[in-house]
Amino acid sequence: MGSHPRVVSILTWDSRIDLQLMNKEGKTALDVALSCRARMPSFRERLTWKALRHAGARRAQRKQVQTQTPYMEFYKDRVNTLLLVATLIVTVTFAAGFSVPGKDDDSSEPSHGIMRNAVYNKFMFHTYIISNYIAFYSSSTAAVAIIWSQLGDLNLAIISLKFAVTLLGLALTMVSIAFMVGVHLVVSKNIELAIFVLVMGLIGILAISMVFAPLFFPSSSFHRITRYILYYPFHLLVIVTRSDVDDNDKI
Incomplete structure (x- = not known):
């Protein structure tokens, strides 16, 4: 109490x-x-x-959720906030898909530049692409789920928001990984700076996961x-x- x-x-x-x-x-x-x-x-x-x-x-007394106006207004605010976040992630990841790090300006092949004949950089490049695409489609799916929550049914809104929050947690994590790997590829010729980027990136991803875990995991x-x-x-x-x-x- x-x-x-x-x-x-x-x-x-x-x-x-x-x-x-x-x-x-x-x-x-x-x-x-x-x-x-x-x-x-x-x-x-x-x-x-x-x-x-x-x-x-567990609860001994389970009551059905009533579609009261105050609760609907509360969830509308959450819906608008999550939809804004999902839209921003979709926009950023869409642009990142056409801004591949490590590609020369005068070459249309991503195998040139920093990633030339380097197995490690090739692995990091693949990690960047996979992380960015997972973030894009996760945030896009979350945006669609949030649109479903705007139909006026409170139970549907709660279910949609739980599903959307999980997908946004995955999207934010993947965006963080893609950003870390992308910057690492750009500065990979400078070993000290590249190591710094990886270490700080891993710390940042761990911090994001720790803060988001109570929302991301089942209640x-x-x-x-x-x-x-x-x-x-x-x-x-x-x-x-x-x-x-x-x-x-x-x-």
Whole structure:
């Protein structure tokens, strides 16, 4: 009820905790957490729900989602934001498909220039092409799914948005890889700079994956391996957003 995600997460890892235990009102811990939410839940409340769902907590009382205007307006804002992101990724990847790194200006063959007779650069070039194409079609599919969510049905909007967020997570990861590999191909003659680009690129991709993981992975998990994977991104978000600090203690 107090929305303390870090405390809830610690308790869920204790084998003595029964997440399906119900109170006198017939509510589980997840029911209680969801019943205390406001019209616009805070990120702290959302992290508390995720801590329970990652542990496999279930609801004892399942209510059908009603198509209320406030919720439709909330999802419309999310739809517009995701559609903008998907459109930007489609535009960037489309342009990147015709701007192949390592190609000479006076040659129409990508085998010339930096990639001449180099197995390593050939592998990196293939990685660039594959990553860019996966990002393009993932973001395009996400855009189509987001269009489906604009038909006015709240249940369809929720399903479409979950599908679109997963595809956008894949697209953003692939765009990051394509950017790293593309810059590496351009500066590959400078060994020190090329190594720097790879190292910083890998760190950036890891950071993006850690931040996006709570949105990218399923909200409910009954496998301990998945819980271990989601543990570190979850606590990173708790620390960054200061969700483990009481509201009165925040500056």
